[in-house]
Amino acid sequence: MLAVLELHRGEDAVLVGLHPAPDARTTPQPIGTLLQRIRPSGAGGAVIPRTYVHAAGFEGSPFLPTHRRLSADPAWTVHTLPVGHDLMREAPDELLRISLAAAPAAHRRG
Known part of the structure; x- marks a missing residue:
């Protein structure tokens, strides 16, 4: 790649x-x-919770090292879904639930 x-x-x-x-x-x-x-300013950690969604059904995924690293980092919340790479198509309800839980309350629409 x-x-x-x-x-x-x-x-x-x-x-x-x-x-x-x-x-x-x-x-x-x-x-x-x-x-x-990207040019991180360093303020990102204070603004948005760090959430990673791992697609466990993505065969040959290049993201396995990222998943392992973030799973061991207490600054991240890691979710695993038993689907392939297209999370929005294969697990829309679960992805929405995770996304809403990760969004700061100030950014949620009522």
Whole structure:
């Protein structure tokens, strides 16, 4: 995957077909979303709880090291769902529940 990203660095390329059975409503993802560096200010930890959702049914997942690392970090709340990579399609109710629980009360709509 990284080799593919490096091939397209600086281009307006898009990634298509990363999921074996994409939802018909999906659109290509601009490659820049995977290459652009973020510049954390350090204030993020004070603003939003740190929540990670692990898709346990995602065969060949490149996120297993991240899951292990965050599971051992008390600053993170880790949830595991027995689904593949497309959480919104495969577990919408569970993902909504987790998302709402993670959102600070000030940002929730009544």
